[in-house]
Amino acid sequence: MRKTGICTKCSGNQLLHIGAVADTGESDTVMRPMYLAMLFTGHGFFGDEKTRRAGKLTAVVCKGCGFTELYVLDPESIAPDGKYVTEISGPKSSTPHR
Numbered sequence: 001m002r003k004t005g006i007c008t009k010c011s012g013n014q015l016l017h018i019g020a021v022a023d024t025g026e027s028d029t030v031m032r033p034m035y036l037a038m039l040f041t042g043h044g045f046f047g048d049e050k051t052r053r054a055g056k057l058t059a060v061v062c063k064g065c066g067f068t069e070l071y072v073l074d075p076e077s078i079a080p081d082g083k084y085v086t087e088i089s090g091p092k093s094s095t096p097h098r
């Protein structure tokens, strides 16, 4: 949809690219970009879990039907961490994926 400019659900051609997906905390006063993954980075001195975020989200929205596709802006920033992120390798394909 991002590359074709055509909605895969309704075939509409009026799309919006969203460069940063909005995320808010408990109160709605602070807005920040949303990330896909929480990565485990180790344990702190008191055994508490240390994490960081990765994979800033972007989106493409169809103005006709509202269908939305999410994309990670920087997928290389997400690495298997042994806890929350694991890698899955499928069979090799000769055709590009959408």
Ligand SMILES: [Zn+2]
Binding pocket: 007, 008, 009, 010, 011, 012, 062, 063, 064, 065, 066, 067
């Ligand atoms: Zn649509």
